[in-house]
Amino acid sequence: MRRRGAVRSEEARTAVLAATGRLFATEGYDHLTIEGIAAEAGVSKQTIYRWWPSKSAVVADALIEDRLLPDHPVVPDTGDIRADLIAWVQSVIELVAQPGYEGLVRSLIAAACENPDIGARLNDALGITATVATRIEAAVAAGQLPADLPVEEFVRALVGGFVLHALERTEPAPDVAERMVRALLH
Amino acid sequence: MRRRGAVRSEEARTAVLAATGRLFATEGYDHLTIEGIAAEAGVSKQTIYRWWPSKSAVVADALIEDRLLPDHPVVPDTGDIRADLIAWVQSVIELVAQPGYEGLVRSLIAAACENPDIGARLNDALGITATVATRIEAAVAAGQLPADLPVEEFVRALVGGFVLHALERTEPAPDVAERMVRALLH
Amino acid sequence: MRRRGAVRSEEARTAVLAATGRLFATEGYDHLTIEGIAAEAGVSKQTIYRWWPSKSAVVADALIEDRLLPDHPVVPDTGDIRADLIAWVQSVIELVAQPGYEGLVRSLIAAACENPDIGARLNDALGITATVATRIEAAVAAGQLPADLPVEEFVRALVGGFVLHALERTEPAPDVAERMVRALLH
Amino acid sequence: MRRRGAVRSEEARTAVLAATGRLFATEGYDHLTIEGIAAEAGVSKQTIYRWWPSKSAVVADALIEDRLLPDHPVVPDTGDIRADLIAWVQSVIELVAQPGYEGLVRSLIAAACENPDIGARLNDALGITATVATRIEAAVAAGQLPADLPVEEFVRALVGGFVLHALERTEPAPDVAERMVRALLH
DNA sequence: ATATAATCGAGACGGTACGTCCGGTCTTCAA
């Protein structure tokens, strides 16, 4: 039995998250404002504050609903874990090198700095768990990697390398994918 | 021959960087404001804007002058690279777990998101180059690690793991240092 | 049917005008600042800028609401227009000679220089229309002054003499009232 | 015997006053700034502050050197004081109605509000003493006006009418000159 | 049917910080 009164407008909720996704992509996390989201969504500020405690919470929700990031490349599985990782790293590098996507990763990191929820979801958001981790585990199962490899830490090291790269903003060397993988698999 | 006019006040410059360091440590990057720095430094806002284009630039300068971070643990050298790395990782974890230092790393990352200079200096800032990298190279020279190990990428993976950890805000497992190192050296 | 949204706060509006009146009297027009008014009124700057385009507009509104000037002496009516005018001029001179009121007239003129509304209202503000003009017209009706006397211009000349006096800041001669009236009625 | 050191640069002094005149005409008194004058004159701020205590003092000096106002119409002398005054008033009205001169009088009044020197000189600045006053005195001498007419107050009333007109910013009626004079000579 | 109560848009409110302009003082070097 529900309490009396009007029910939450799904339309408004969706409009807010969609607007957040749009503005996040074009403006970046820092320049995102609640007022801007409200205006873009055609919603009043109060409606946002009623359901989310802060800007970062809205972003976290938009992240969950997959409105912030494009689809991620999947890790191929040719049986050669080294080659597969290199291929995947290469395709991710190419993805984020596209114009428009340039600051997206950095914006996501900035959001994670502010909000624990986003931080906790960062791995998922970057599409790690669903792609790399399972591939690594398969390689462990296949005996291509040590049985006692701490998968979580391994993945974190791999993705962490990416993150630092994104923060350093250096032009990636042509063989960076190969080197990154070789640093981990030697 | 210098151009005419009064010369830049070293006193003001130093006061600004010192104030930035103090506020960065207590307030974090997000709550840092130009007005706050000016007030804390006893300097007019205009003097800050005259020499730095943005908050992040001031922070970058403070970083260069080593006013933001405490001293880093050095990597021990017992000859056993694995044990040395584990010990170092452990001590760094303990360092940043101290109250007050809690958000410091995240603040630094947030600053790096905004400012390329800070990003480029992030490795140095975290004390990496001067400590880990040289120790790794020594291990390579001693034959404990492969001769073709891409040191830079290796270090980036190690530090990247830290960064992700800091963003995830999960309570570190007791053996996390050992696992992190084992993920890289297997 | 009103448009939606909260209604303008009469409390804030009143506080602004009252604060303006207070500060205008103590500081004068030049030293009046929007920030000062906001602080004195316990109101945010934005609330002032929302409703008034400029400092001079606030002053103009305060003028309309009679918050800037003290009450004016009335023109006596003994039947002798010359004596009545002299008495009135004398009392006005004494009024503005009081400490505190010293710069008030000049402040008002300064405001009028900046803002057409204030200029248009200057006569009213100085209490002219309601006092002198009617007395003059009575004198015309009584045949003491020519029937074709341009009353408006006559009053302007009289008040204009005051204004110039205020700008010149000369110590008024003892018989200045008598001389001013004699210059006009001869 | 002069004291040691360089002597005051007449060039700089002239440049300042000329720049002041130019900016006063184009920007008006309120928007006049010391920095603006210094830049326009190619002079350092310090040079201005060394010789003048305030903006209004510079303006006062520029006024003395006749750099602020155009030449004034002279009062004709046909023997008919009434007709002469009307003609003069009419020509002054036409002068200040020209575009560009629009705010000039108001700017002058604003300056007078701030600076006693300017106020004291206002009559001269408006070209009164040298033109109207002498013509009035001639009329008195010729018996066209009462011998005991307080000339100073008479002139002040006339000019004061102008000033109020300028502050009111009302479109002058076609016969305003005739009416202004008739208000004084009846 | 008719309260009752929660939602929604709009938008005013007290605040904080922004980045800029200018005031008036000072320091440096050249003339």
Add this chain to the structure above:
DNA sequence: TTGAAGACCGGACGTACCGTCTCGATTATAT
């Protein structure tokens, strides 16, 4: 000693958002 250049502290400007609040309208139970 003057002057151009220009850095310095201070203070006000006008703007952008923050997070809270008050409106009137709308919508959905609960009586």
